[in-house]
Amino acid sequence: AGAPLRAARAAEPRIGRRIGRFFDEYDIVLAPTTATPPPRIEAIDGISNADTDRVITEHCPYTWPWNVLGWPSVNVPAGFTAGGLPIGLQLMGHESSEPLLVSVAAQLENVLQWHRKRPDPWWTQVSETP
Secondary structure, rough: OHHHHHHHHHHHHHHHHHHHHHOOOOOOOOEEEEEEEOOOOHHHHOOOOOHHHHHHHOOOOOHHHHHHHHEEEEEEEEEEEEOEEEEEEEOOOOOHHHHHHHHHHHHHHHHHOOOOOOOOOHHHOOOOOO
């Protein structure tokens, strides 16, 4: 992990400058938290750490640049899939934008009243077979 980590850390300033230009015109990036609904948990049972990382990266392509940069983001509820799984949106900002992100998330929570919305319990959706 030494050489890849050193290479990734060396690339951070360049990546930060490239992505950071976006914030010359905009305050926040709004993106889906995942590109697809989450895989079933058994889809990653027994696979290697590298394969698990690949699955996560494939499902979360919008969030990894922020993970690499260490810039702040906040996940906010955005409803449910037809199967009752939660859907999230990511509010992402430049370095040191935590106050803005938390403020926007709090405003959304106040307007959308997330605490009042719940999916049907998964165990009520399972049909019994005789």
